[in-house]
Amino acid sequence: MSLDKALSPSSILTLQSSGAIVAPTATADKLKAKQAAKDFEAVFITEMMKPMFESIEVDDTFGGGKGEEVFRGLLTQEYGKMFSQKGGIGLAAHVQSELIKIQEHATIQPSSQGGVK
Numbered sequence: 001m002s003l004d005k006a007l008s009p010s011s012i013l014t015l016q017s018s019g020a021i022v023a024p025t026a027t028a029d030k031l032k033a034k035q036a037a038k039d040f041e042a043v044f045i046t047e048m049m050k051p052m053f054e055s056i057e058v059d060d061t062f063g064g065g066k067g068e069e070v071f072r073g074l075l076t077q078e079y080g081k082m083f084s085q086k087g088g089i090g091l092a093a094h095v096q097s098e099l100i101k102i103q104e105h106a107t108i109q110p111s112s113q114g115g116v117k
Contacts, residue, residue: 029103037096041088046080 053076058064084092 030100033096033099033103034092037092037099038084038088040095041092042077042080042084044080044091045083045088046077049076049079 050073053072058068083089
């Protein structure tokens, strides 16, 4: 079989419909969903940690004041990001799977109404 025949539009469509070819956008969407889920988990962890750090008394030795309030918030955000990057609490995996289900449903739904696949 020649290369031209192997790469004809009909043969590519056949391979795509059989699942032999995965569209690059599907992979990119899954990577975006994974990153969004990790980011969500980091924000969630940060919000859960805020009350813990708010209850800590300010140490006069290192200044306190507005500067410490601002940097304490930034430190809490970084803790949330690090915690999520190191495995987190398992929330990211669930969020990612739900995001992928939503994306798949959004791509399947228009084609079931007579649209283009």
